[in-house]
Amino acid sequence: MLLARSLRAVSALRPPLPAPLRRLWAAPPRALPPAPSAAPGPARSLWQLGGGAGRTALLRPRRGSAGRVSCGCGGLHTEGDKAFAQFLTDEIKEEKKIQKHKSLPKVSGGWELEVHGTEARLVRKIAGEKITVTFNINNSIPPSAEDDTQEGQKPDEQEPELTSTPNFVVEVIKDDTKQTLVLDCHYPEDEIGHEGEEESDIFTIREVSFQPTGESDWKDTNYTLNTDSLDWALYDHLMDFLADRGVDNTFADELIELSTALEHQEYIKFLEDLKSFVKCQ
Amino acid sequence: MSVVLRNAQRSVPVRRAPLRRAVCALRAALGASRFDVGLVCAGNALMQRLNGAYRQRPEPTDVLSFPFHQVAAGELPRPRCRGEYNLGDIFLGVEYIHQQCRDAGEDFEGVLVVTAAHGLCHLLGYRHDTKPAWEQMYQKEAQILEELNRLTGSRLRPLTAGLF
Numbered sequence: 001m002l003l004a005r006s007l008r009a010v011s012a013l014r015p016p017l018p019a020p021l022r023r024l025w026a027a028p029p030r031a032l033p034p035a036p037s038a039a040p041g042p043a044r045s046l047w048q049l050g051g052g053a054g055r056t057a058l059l060r061p062r063r064g065s066a067g068r069v070s071c072g073c074g075g076l077h078t079e080g081d082k083a084f085a086q087f088l089t090d091e092i093k094e095e096k097k098i099q100k101h102k103s104l105p106k107v108s109g110g111w112e113l114e115v116h117g118t119e120a121r122l123v124r125k126i127a128g129e130k131i132t133v134t135f136n137i138n139n140s141i142p143p144s145a146e147d148d149t150q151e152g153q154k155p156d157e158q159e160p161e162l163t164s165t166p167n168f169v170v171e172v173i174k175d176d177t178k179q180t181l182v183l184d185c186h187y188p189e190d191e192i193g194h195e196g197e198e199e200s201d202i203f204t205i206r207e208v209s210f211q212p213t214g215e216s217d218w219k220d221t222n223y224t225l226n227t228d229s230l231d232w233a234l235y236d237h238l239m240d241f242l243a244d245r246g247v248d249n250t251f252a253d254e255l256i257e258l259s260t261a262l263e264h265q266e267y268i269k270f271l272e273d274l275k276s277f278v279k280c281q
Numbered sequence: 282m283s284v285v286l287r288n289a290q291r292s293v294p295v296r297r298a299p300l301r302r303a304v305c306a307l308r309a310a311l312g313a314s315r316f317d318v319g320l321v322c323a324g325n326a327l328m329q330r331l332n333g334a335y336r337q338r339p340e341p342t343d344v345l346s347f348p349f350h351q352v353a354a355g356e357l358p359r360p361r362c363r364g365e366y367n368l369g370d371i372f373l374g375v376e377y378i379h380q381q382c383r384d385a386g387e388d389f390e391g392v393l394v395v396t397a398a399h400g401l402c403h404l405l406g407y408r409h410d411t412k413p414a415w416e417q418m419y420q421k422e423a424q425i426l427e428e429l430n431r432l433t434g435s436r437l438r439p440l441t442a443g444l445f
Contacts, residue, residue: 199289199321232283236297239288249291
């Protein structure tokens with residue numbers, strides 16, 4: 001289990017942080033606009049009168065404001081923010097230390113990877129067909145994996161690694177058709193990484209639908225096949241269909257590696273952004 | 282009733298549809314079409330774990346059968362309720378079988394079906410720990426594979442030929 005994530009869970013048990021100290025400014029830094037029918041209010045006047053020097057005077061922190069950070073960046077700073085920023089510094093350091101992949105792992109089989117933030121797309125062309133696999137790493141870590149802290153577990157005992165198992169959508173486009181076959185695939189819940197439960201399919205097809213090629217909007221009026229009550233033989237044909245196009249158990253396993261690496265990368269980036277946002281600029 | 286097929290390994294590509302067709306035909310040849318069967322394609326790690334847990338032989342193997350009912354060879358189970366229309370589960374050690382086929386130059390998909398036939402017979406009480414028991418099992422395997430061969434044009438033979 002990632003140390004920093006554990007710390008995040010444990011933080012709920014910590015005593016609450018001291019309440020933020022009083023605001024740095026006596027007057028609000030930005031005045032509300034006056035009502036249309038009223039004469040120009042004092043706030044606007046203050047801005048006009050203040051000019052550069054006046055504005056600086058307003059923003060200058062009061063003397064005696066012990067515990068507050070003195071700066072002129074225009075943000076609220078509290079001791080809590082300072083502690084938070086320091087906490088994030090430590091978190092980021094720990095996360096980077098245990099980062100398994102510094103760069104995203106490749107998926108075998110000639111797939112090209114495109115990443116746009118939290119969304120990744122794998123593309124493969126084979127004999128007149130284009131196969132696209134899309135997934136998003138947001139909310140891709142099963143809750144049981146993230147929250148599963150055993151009672152009485154010692155802090156130094158190794159916890160299972162967090163694994164990202166996103167739903168993924170396979171699109172198969174044939175060159176000579178205007179329809180894309182779309183298959184929504186899921187990983188079984190609570191079964192990844194648990195010893196003794198590796199007796200099921202590595203991934204499953206949940207829904208199948210045809211969608212117009214090239215259109216971004218989902219067409220609700222197109223029939224969507226749900227596999228929950230599907231004939232098993234038909235389901236196996238669909239799985240073999242995907243396997244022939246490179247979406248098989250090996251692919252599904254490698255996609256987990258890729259997704260987990262991407263999720264961790266984005267998590268670290270988020271922590272860094274959060275630290276920048278919180279700390280004094 | 283259903284053949285519930287799972288492919289729980291990534292070591293060997295497995296064609297699900299033809300394997301299901303074959304198992305359904307073999308089950309029908311045994312007169313057990315109204316019974317569910319579970320079929321898991323497993324890798325060496327899982328087979329080793331199961332073999333160790335249930336047979337005290339912690340090593341990969343080609344097939345493990347877990348019957349739902351205890352029946353004498355040649356008898357069909359007598360279910361007392363809907364939930365008992367179940368023959369049990371067969372774990373096919375596909376990784377192990379694949380390696381054996383590579384070593385022996387045999388057709389993997391054919392041997393997979395023959396192994397499944399062997400597993401099905403075990404679910405119905407057939408054994409091969411004595412010569413008479415083996416002979417009985419061999420005859421049944423040959424019979425159901427012959428039925429499959431007739432349907433598909435294949436030429437499959439029982440797994441345990443020459444065991445005794």
